Amino acid sequence: MPQATQAAFDARVDVDDESLAGAKPAPAVVLDDVRIATHGDLASVEREWRAFEQVADCTVFQSFDWVSIWQRHIGERNGVVPAIVTVRDTQGQLMCLLPLGIEPGVGRRLTWLGTVLCDYNAPLLAPNFGQRIDEARFKDLWAKVCRTLQADPRFRFDVVYFDKMQKVVGSQANPFMVLGVMPHANGAYLTALGADWESFYAGKRSSDTRRRDRTKRKKLSQFGELRFVTATGTDIATSLATLMEQKSKAFAAMGVTNIFALPGYRDFYNALAQRFAHASRLDVGVKPAAVNLGLIFRGSYYHLLASYDGGELSKYGPGAAHMHHLLQYAIEQRCHTFDFTIGDERYKQEWSDSHIVLYDHIAPATLRGAILAARLYAVGRVKHFIKQNPALWDKAYKLRAALGALKRRG
Template sequence: MLSTETINTLIFNSFDEIETVWRSFEESSDNTAFQNFDWLKHWYDSVGVASGCRACLVVVEYPVGQPVMLLPLGIEKRQGVNCLVWLGGAVSDYHGPLLSPQLSENFTQDFFQKAWQAIQVSLPAYDAILFEKMPKDIGAQLNPFVSLSCIPTASNAHFTYLGTQFDGFLKAKRSSKSISTEKRKHRRLQEYGQVEFVIASDSKQIKRFLADMIAQKVRSYMEMGVANLFESKEVCDFFNVLSAQAIPLGFVHLSALMLDDRIIATHWGLVYKKRFYHLYPTYEQSELTKYAPGGLLMWHLFEWCIDNGIEIYDFTIGDEPYKDQWCDQELKLYDYYQGKTVLGLCYAWAFKTSRLLKRKIKHTPALWKVAQSVRAFLGKIRH
């Protein structure tokens, strides 16, 4: 019978201290690309430290010397409240732990609850827990953190299995009429010049494609009236440094659709454990928009993934309608808010209430349509 006394909890405050343990555990663990060591270390060095976040990297061992769970946590101050959060912030679509593949076989939910209480005692003091965008499943097992008193995240994630043949994948997902319409748009695009799918491979291409991706994404944020992720210098540094270092390793995938020497669409994503993460698709707003250059680039990405043995194409978080055309799998995401002090209780309640309201609006078509219109209008006023 397992007991909390048999668990060994180790707390590390720097990535350098935990690197060897993390990399070794990550190789066989169930986790997403957003818990990759390099991803989170670059985020922490670029964004986390600048925001005053303090790393609390937890390794849970059972028995001693045998890691079964790794929690990339941090404590950051928000409006004077010390909050326990998953590291990775806004750039990470999935937050959560790295799990031993055998974890669910050896640990019951009741045991996890007791173990989680023991872990919290080992952590530095904080006022509130703000855990967001936690996937229900991690690898082949249930994420133990969704057994807490969670609420659904405002949006879910979507993915699809690719198969082994590109043509077969297209026919399985789209009607013959739809495929013909898209191919006709692609032919019309070729009337303007040579159309080419290019994957960034050298420093010059990386800098150019990334600059265009960010510029096109910023324009999109402005049009929608949403927060501009790239307004932060630290976030831009994160993308620049990670791209330069991780593209040669195959972890970051940066591509563009070129019309002669003109970039008309881009995509920045991740490749990890036979899964492609579709993260930042963009396109140039021009007379060519009606020919769907972003859609053509996505077709090229599907084909590249299939040719390179990628099994899953993950569109990640967001319930955009176009994802329904390609995805037959939904990954539910959850948030957990819990106060530990009087101040933290008030802060966690406010967060939870706002997230419940956001989900209500997003899942009520009439309200969501109004919210999108108001948001876009306010965005135009601000810019």
């Protein structure tokens, strides 16, 4: 893992924490005294954002590094305008930071900045935010934020589309749940890690399963020595190129969009890996059998991308063998949680002990937005219905793959 991996999150900025979140319990605020500011330039709030994320409740997807890298490589190319909102009390203490953006189109959407690749969307909240802003106050605060945004031509929007939100942000309730939400099509999974790999593995897998794992690993080793490699230096770019090649083939087989063919996506992941992500491989001899990209943030390992060789080695579970090494690596890094992030794949469910339900909030702001909101709502409900029905999802999955095969032949 690059040296900047933890330094990016653990090194504290020279800003007094008391000026950010307050060291003592604070009383409920009077909304008329709350100061709301909007920012269309990430650089103007970088120093304060980096300092606030050290004490605020948030996930890695709200870190300045993640959001700024996404905006630079993907957002700007797609005309997304940052609309960062800061909310302060009368003492100037930052109570929350909302990393929002305006997406262009037939209707302008107010979204979480970088939402398309963020597995969890959320505000950054001061630790005492929930104590100071109750549900009723938050509804009024949000209405005030919307009015402030709409008053600036840069930030005007037709519909609010906030997806992939959890019920909680860190240790407190997510205030956006009070605005009215519906379940997202996908959930997410995570597992608590133990003190050592062997006891964790034994507790998660039956003796029969562990025996089958050993058999597959032995067959893999017949193709060459198995080595778990954490990429460093120039090897990071090489490993990412392999991941993208393997993943692109998998996308084609599934009949889904190859994100690495979209403008800026390769640049985004390469920049992410060079800045603070963990890239690793399972090599079988000289062949990269499986590759992964993950992030470590506040004791959690976030599993972002994974791929494996689709050739002869695939019969012996290189992806599963790589996962064993990743879980062991996370334990050795003293992570307390392994977060498989969004997606309902079976292997995630088999390893996990917690399921995260995600939610979407959709609200029109104009007549045009009402039409767009109706479509977003309908699509979301249909996706959720299909994915929560195993028989329907199996049929949809096979149909998508078949259509993808026809498209490749054409």
